[in-house]
Amino acid sequence: MDIIFYHPTFDTPYWIKALSTAIPGARVREWKRGDNEHADYALVWHPPVEMLQGRNLKAVFALGAGVDSILSKLKAHPEMLPEHIPLFRLEDTGMGQQMQEYAVSQVLHWFRRFDDYHALKQQSRWEPLADYQREDFTVGLLGAGVLGSKVAEALAPWGFPLRCWSRTRKTYPGVESFAGHDELPAFLKGTRVLINLLPNTAETVGIINQDLLNQLPDQSYVMNLARGVHLVEADLLKALDSGKLKGAMLDVYSREPLPEESPLWAHPRVAMTPHIAAVTRPAEAVDYIARTIALLEQGKAATGQVDRQRGY
Numbered sequence: 001m002d003i004i005f006y007h008p009t010f011d012t013p014y015w016i017k018a019l020s021t022a023i024p025g026a027r028v029r030e031w032k033r034g035d036n037e038h039a040d041y042a043l044v045w046h047p048p049v050e051m052l053q054g055r056n057l058k059a060v061f062a063l064g065a066g067v068d069s070i071l072s073k074l075k076a077h078p079e080m081l082p083e084h085i086p087l088f089r090l091e092d093t094g095m096g097q098q099m100q101e102y103a104v105s106q107v108l109h110w111f112r113r114f115d116d117y118h119a120l121k122q123q124s125r126w127e128p129l130a131d132y133q134r135e136d137f138t139v140g141l142l143g144a145g146v147l148g149s150k151v152a153e154a155l156a157p158w159g160f161p162l163r164c165w166s167r168t169r170k171t172y173p174g175v176e177s178f179a180g181h182d183e184l185p186a187f188l189k190g191t192r193v194l195i196n197l198l199p200n201t202a203e204t205v206g207i208i209n210q211d212l213l214n215q216l217p218d219q220s221y222v223m224n225l226a227r228g229v230h231l232v233e234a235d236l237l238k239a240l241d242s243g244k245l246k247g248a249m250l251d252v253y254s255r256e257p258l259p260e261e262s263p264l265w266a267h268p269r270v271a272m273t274p275h276i277a278a279v280t281r282p283a284e285a286v287d288y289i290a291r292t293i294a295l296l297e298q299g300k301a302a303t304g305q306v307d308r309q310r311g312y
């Protein structure tokens with residue numbers, strides 16, 4: 001079996017060695033321009049069109065959870081990957097735990113008012129503040145798939161009221177589920193901390209805008225862990241400055257790297273990380289890919305296949 005690998009930043013020799021060890025009989029090679037030799041599977045991130053087009057592959061694996069970049073390239077170049085070739089993505093493979101750490105630590109940071117104490121420290125002020133109450137601190141997950149459900153699971157023991165919003169209704173224990181466009185207003189009303197874990201699709205671009213933010217209670221918080229295009233940054237800044245929002249924690253941006261001139265950098269109530277909320281963990285990803293290829297080779301069904309029409 002021949003496997004071609006392309007990732008612009010990963011440690012390719014490490015991956016090739018790990019994949020060759022995990023997949024018995026596999027010949028794994030780094031794809032380089034001009035390589036038109038046979039391949040059964042392709043493992044990719046931001047692949048050049050010529051890497052995939054014209055190949056009779058058994059499957060392609062995206063080396064991340066989000067497939068928005070490859071799907072948008074496919075729109076422009078449908079010949080790159082004909083419909084009959086399945087596209088898989090990484091489901092969790094260690095990203096769930098990272099999202100849990102990120103979300104839980106930030107919710108607790110806001111709940112214990114560490115943002116306020118940080119501001120008081122800047123002014124050398126010793127001033128105990130009133131506690132926030134758990135019942136006023138409903139956490140709402142926008143998107144409740146693989147990663148959203150892991151975040152809900154990690155928040156549950158902390159006792160915050162939890163709710164989620166997704167395309168179809170979920171039955172996660174202790175989580176109130178809202179589904180579809182019609183139930184979005186009810187979901188937002190009462191959500192004090194909004195955590196975004198939606199995929200980037202035509203339906204979700206710009207979803208966190210002025211209209212949505214206005215439906216949250218005053219002094220709410222927003223955490224964007226999914227994609228920058230979900231959030232209208234100018235609307236977020238307006239909502240922060242009007243007092244509608246108390247704080248924001250951002251991992252993803254409309255442009256990455258975030259340009260120096262972005263007003264987000266200097267805003268005192270915007271905390272930021274550079275798209276590191278959850279990164280691909282090589283060992284877990286290799287294990288998942290090896291297991292999935294084994295299932296496909298046996299003609300069995302495997303999880304993680306992207307629905308190209310749906311967009312995620």
Ligand SMILES: NC(=O)C1=CN([C@@H]2O[C@H](COP(=O)(O)OP(=O)(O)OC[C@H]3O[C@@H](n4cnc5c(N)ncnc54)[C@H](O)[C@@H]3O)[C@@H](O)[C@H]2O)C=CC1
Nearest residue numbers: 065066143144145146147148166167199203225226277278
């Ligand atoms: N910041 C980072 O480091 C990372 C960000 N991500 C982002 O997180 C996203 C989510 O990942 P997963 O949980 O694995 O995806 P998933 O596909 O398992 O879950 C997506 C959820 O969004 C919901 N959804 C999709 N379209 C919807 C719509 N139009 N209306 C309502 N709900 C809708 C689905 O019902 C589902 O609950 C990825 O697509 C990626 O963009 C993923 C990994 C790391």
Ligand SMILES: O=C(O)C(=O)CO
Nearest residue numbers: 064065066278279280
């Ligand atoms: O896997 C993804 O989609 C990511 O955003 C990785 O950082």
